[in-house]
Amino acid sequence: MPQGYEVASVWERIVSWLQGHAPASAEALRPGASDEEIAGLNENLGFEIPTVLETWLRMNNGSTAKDSAKPIPGGGISLLPHRDSVIFPGGMRFLGCKEMAGRHAEYLHIAQDIGDDEYWQSPWIPIMEKSDGPYGVILDAQNPPGPPPLLTFSEGDFPSFFLPSLDDYLRPLSNLLETGSAPGSVMEHERFTVTDGRLRWTS
Numbered sequence: 796m797p798q799g800y801e802v803a804s805v806w807e808r809i810v811s812w813l814q815g816h817a818p819a820s821a822e823a824l825r826p827g828a829s830d831e832e833i834a835g836l837n838e839n840l841g842f843e844i845p846t847v848l849e850t851w852l853r854m855n856n857g858s859t860a861k862d863s864a865k866p867i868p869g870g871g872i873s874l875l876p877h878r879d880s881v882i883f884p885g886g887m888r889f890l891g892c893k894e895m896a897g898r899h900a901e902y903l904h905i906a907q908d909i910g911d912d913e914y915w916q917s918p919w920i921p922i923m924e925k926s927d928g929p930y931g932v933i934l935d936a937q938n939p940p941g942p943p944p945l946l947t948f949s950e951g952d953f954p955s956f957f958l959p960s961l962d963d964y965l966r967p968l969s970n971l972l973e974t975g976s977a978p979g980s981v982m983e984h985e986r987f988t989v990t991d992g993r994l995r996w997t998s
Contacts, residue, residue: 799850857891876926
């Protein structure tokens, strides 16, 4: 079964659950990415994103629809993530094309500044991230044609292996939301509540 189909199927389940049980969180999901947005992401990264990621982004271009921005005195913009953008455990948001490209460029710049390519490598695409610090999940695009694995990264640590594929993250998440448990998976110890139509992770 094609990788993109598996992710599309399980993501559809997650979105359906959010719409039915946590509509305020579902409203944070952006519409699917356009051809222009996908092309812009490819151009900014310097390579074509894996099919599985393109499929996901074409369904929803991140969970940042409610985020806002304000000007900073002296120039620049400060991004203000909305609490509803946190749809994944660990306080993480689903980054859209623009955020992926921006964070990727920022982390590569840091790696160049410190002279350490183990800090960040070009094929590493940040796909989920906390809003209050450099903690998140990377999709590693450097070994096609198999499923691109996921890595985790955090401040002060080099990225390390997390899961064999995006499906291995999203599938147990959908099971957890639908049934309240996901034994034997990465979601086994995660817990959540829904308050005022908003999904809240409590573990």
